[in-house]
Amino acid sequence: MAAATPTSFTDKIxxxxxxxxFSPAVIDEMKSHLAKYPADRTRSALIPLLFVVQRERGGWIDNPGVNFLAKFLNLEVTDVWETATFYxxxxxxxVGRHHIQICKTLSCKIMGEPDITDHICSKLGIHPGETTxxxxxxxxxxECLGSCGTAPMMQIGFDYHEDLTIEKVDKILDDCK
Ligand code: FES
Structure with missing residues (x-):
């Protein structure tokens, strides 16, 4: 059988x-998340802790960060990767300082996502998946960001931008410092 071809994500890991x-303050923050879950369900804290690791590691989940979480939560490294690679x-x-996530799912697609994506990418001179x-x-x-009623939409950082038009997109990008 032919060897599996690495995906564009996994071949970067x-x-x-x-x-x-991490600093004592960050460890305390992690412990405060952990305290919200039953002692025998530490794995449930994985998602909030991945957010902390992502923030502290410069905006992405790297291998040392995953190794830390595996030790911190007494999990296998693969348990952490399973969650980190799913979402x-x-x-x-x-990623760049401004991470633009454009929803490509059905409602956004039929409401103009392809034109929005083309416009953003040609304005920035990159393709989806790339950084300037x-x-x-x-x-x-x-995939769907749960804002289908205001399609097409995109997320930049933690902010949603909805009912997008080319003009709106231009203004949003211009306002990104
Ligand atoms: S389809 Fe785009 S937010 Fe749901």
């Missing part, structure tokens, strides 16, 4: 035994 270190809100490679040379913008196409 550098596997190492390095374990990330599009966790970045598996470095100055590190300012990354464009990703993602």
């Amino acid at each position: 550098v596997v190492s035994d390095e374990v990330a270190e 599009s809100m966790f970045n598996l490679r470095p 040379e100055d590190g300012k913008f990354t464009v990703s196409l993602v």
Whole structure:
């Protein structure tokens, strides 16, 4: 049988035994998340802790960060990767200062997503999945972000931008510092 071809995500992951270190304040923050869950259900804290790791590791989930969480939660490294690779809100490679996630699912698609995506990408000079040379913008196409009634829409950082038009997109990008 032919070997599986790595995906564009997994072939970017550098596997190492390095374990990330975090400040006492960050560890306390992680413990406060952990305290919200039963002692025998520490795995349930994985998603909030991945958000903390992503923030502290420069906007993405790297191998040392995953190794840390596996130790911190007494899980297998693969348990952490399973969750980190499932959700599009966790970045598996470095992203730009403004991470533009454009919804490509049905409602957004039929309401104009392809034109919005083409416009953003040609304006920034990149393709979906790429980051501008100055590190300012990354464009990703993602599945439904739960805002189908205001399609087409995109998320930048934690902010939703809805009922998009080309003019609206231009203003939003211009306002990104
Ligand atoms: S289809 Fe785009 S937000 Fe649901």
